[in-house]
Each structure stands twice: as structure tokens, then as C-alpha cells.
Amino acid sequence: MQQSKALAILKSGRNVFLTGSAGAGKTYVLNQYIQYLKQYGVPVAITASTGIAATHMNGQTIHSWAGIGIKDYVSDRYLASLRDKKYFRDKMDKVKVLIIDEISMLHRNQLDAVDYVLKFFKQNDEPFGGVQVIF
Template sequence: MQQSKALAILKSGRNVFLTGSAGAGKTYVLNQYINYLKQHGVPVAITASTGIAATHMNGQTIHSWAGIGIKSHVTDRYLTSLRDKKFFRDKMDKVKVLI
């Protein structure tokens, strides 16, 4: 798929799983999308699964953003308890797009 088509799908508001080999332009497309969201005043949380990936987009790990921290495993009970935590609810209420 071309980068322009992937960007158009992102801009349409649909959920997207963006994948590809190294150098395919995933970060480039995401940075274009992030700029688009910011220009349109859409609150966005920029996250990634690893610290290295997060730094390429000036974001943070999903665990850090959500306040989960480093854990060897996360139980269903813990995930359910997050709904009761004010910091987590505030983050979820403020963001419209989670990358």
C-alpha cells in the first residue's frame, strides 16, 4: 500500500494497524498524521510498545503513558482496577486518538 493511501485511511478516523519492514515509512506516515491531528486541534497520545520506537515519534511507551509501568504480567483484575484510578480516567477522557 502507498503511504498516501495509508495516511488517507488514518485521516478517515478508522482504526489502523500500520506495519511493514524497516525503512517502509511507518514513522514518516505516523508523523504526518500526528501533524495533521495537531493542526486540527485533535488531542493525541503518541505511544509505542518500545522506548526506541516512541523516541522516533517524540512519544512515550504505552505503559508509561497509561501509568502501568514495568510489570512482568498484567492481570485482568489489575486492568479492571485502572478504571477506578483518576489519573487513568483523566488521560482517557482527554485523548481522542491513541497512537
């Protein structure tokens, strides 16, 4: 698939699993999409499963961004304590697009926890609380 077609799919608002061999231009396409989102004022969370990958995208780890740390599971009680933190609540309320780079390094339980956090804060039972996700 051409990079321009991949970028068009991202711009459509669909959830996307972007994959390809090394040097195929995945990071290039993601950076173009991030620039597009910022140009139009769409709040985007740029994350990765590892700190090194996060620095390559000028982002942060998904663990930190979602407030899950090293947990494989988050309780309603824990999420209620996060809701008391205005900066965290505001971040979750605003986000429209979540990018997780190096998704293969993330355990499914952690991905489930991210899904649960977004559903909780967005008060939306759609996958990831209705937020567009790019893996």
C-alpha cells in the same frame, strides 16, 4: 500501498495496523498523521512498546502512558486508585487516538490491560473504549 492512501485510511478514523518493510515510510506517514491531528486539535497519545522507539516518536512507553507499568493485569481496585489522580483521569478522558509503535514487542496480556484501562476510563465497552488505535 502508497503513503498517501495509508494516510487517507488513518484520517478515516478506522483502527489501523500499519506494517511494511524498513524504509517503507511508516514513521513518515505516522508523523504526517500526528501533525494532521494536532492541526485539528484532536488529542493523540503517542506511545511505543520500548523507550527507544518512544523517543523516536517524541512519545512515551505505552506502559507509562496507560499506567500499567510492568503489570500484565490491572484490577478494578487499581484503576479506581488511578481515577483519583486528576492528571491521569484528564488524560484518559481527552484521548481520541492512541498510537502504539513497535506493537510486536508488546505482550498480548499488556495489550489487553491497555484495552481494559481505556474501557474503564471511557466507560465504553467497545475495543479500547472507542478510541482509534494505530499499531
